[in-house]
Amino acid sequence: MSYNITNPMAKGSNRVENGVLLTPPPRNVGNKEHYQRMNYLYQLAMWNTMSGNDGGEQALARLYAKNMDLVSKRTRAEMLPQLKRTICKKCHRVLVPKKTMRVQTDSGSLQLVCSCGAVRNFPIHLNGGYRCYAERDENLISM
Amino acid sequence: MSLKNLDKQYAQRRQTYRAVLDNPFTNEGSLWPHVKDQQQVWELIQTILLARCRALADAEVPAPEWPLGITTSFNEIVTLLQHENDDNDQSNRSPLLLLVCNKDHGVSSVVLQQIPLLAYMSPRKVTLVQLPRGALATIQTQLKSDCTEGLLLAWGDELQSLVNQITAKIDQPQLPWLDQVKFEPTALKLLKTTAPLKKPVEKAGKK
Numbered sequence: 001m002s003y004n005i006t007n008p009m010a011k012g013s014n015r016v017e018n019g020v021l022l023t024p025p026p027r028n029v030g031n032k033e034h035y036q037r038m039n040y041l042y043q044l045a046m047w048n049t050m051s052g053n054d055g056g057e058q059a060l061a062r063l064y065a066k067n068m069d070l071v072s073k074r075t076r077a078e079m080l081p082q083l084k085r086t087i088c089k090k091c092h093r094v095l096v097p098k099k100t101m102r103v104q105t106d107s108g109s110l111q112l113v114c115s116c117g118a119v120r121n122f123p124i125h126l127n128g129g130y131r132c133y134a135e136r137d138e139n140l141i142s143m
Numbered sequence: 144m145s146l147k148n149l150d151k152q153y154a155q156r157r158q159t160y161r162a163v164l165d166n167p168f169t170n171e172g173s174l175w176p177h178v179k180d181q182q183q184v185w186e187l188i189q190t191i192l193l194a195r196c197r198a199l200a201d202a203e204v205p206a207p208e209w210p211l212g213i214t215t216s217f218n219e220i221v222t223l224l225q226h227e228n229d230d231n232d233q234s235n236r237s238p239l240l241l242l243v244c245n246k247d248h249g250v251s252s253v254v255l256q257q258i259p260l261l262a263y264m265s266p267r268k269v270t271l272v273q274l275p276r277g278a279l280a281t282i283q284t285q286l287k288s289d290c291t292e293g294l295l296l297a298w299g300d301e302l303q304s305l306v307n308q309i310t311a312k313i314d315q316p317q318l319p320w321l322d323q324v325k326f327e328p329t330a331l332k333l334l335k336t337t338a339p340l341k342k343p344v345e346k347a348g349k350k
Contacts, residue, residue, distance in 0.1 A: 020155070020158055025160050026333075080166065082256065097260050103257050140335075143331045
């Protein structure tokens, strides 16, 4: 029986707050290589998009971004929403205003229109200051 | 003590941490240009720009007849920022002053994420200014408009001196990944979540 875990008064136990046992953050993260690979692929995709070496179709940049997405899914290495918003779900272009996408608001939604025609809607009229769980500073710890 | 409070004393869930990859390029420090003397810049904007807008609005002068251009509409701002420079058009040479209430509650983070990129990618010279907390309410009062997106774009030759004064107190925006990419180390973060302590009870009949 793990009395140390459930009993907040036990010696050497962690603190309990609102029914949640608080534990210290880990010092290291497993499978860091996957994150490093995704980071490198994203930067390659961005560089290829901005340099314009591969024409208007951005074939190489899209390939890198798609690889990044695949690595993320296969290895369950997650990305923050701020990062995912910069990649088109349909054609995997890196979304840069004026270069590969158009930004507009329409009936209370922010629309990111990719060059491929895919539209992503973000409702902003109901609760403008809304930030999702992963976007709130108190829930994120830098390593 | 209520049963609910008693329950909270005993752990039902434990805190866990999930590794997540952050955008290597968009750290808050470099996205928004640093304002050296925030108070003075805000006072300048209030006295030179907003007070004048208030006077024009009180006099019920129609917006198109104002000597300086003002817009709070996101779509108009995007159109003006992305408008190509035409040397023959006199109005296109006037400086653009983009004020952003990025510290106020009620301004969408998705909209704010786009603004520095839009300003940087604009072919025109844009002075991007982040305003202090509480600026949104002041702008709404002075302009007598809702200004929901927390953005205000002003342009016109009369703003040249104001823009010069503000530019001297603001660092140049630096988005190096849009000009020449330099490898950035992995921005790994930990996301705090919780997981149940007890294993879920298996239903009878299931093996």
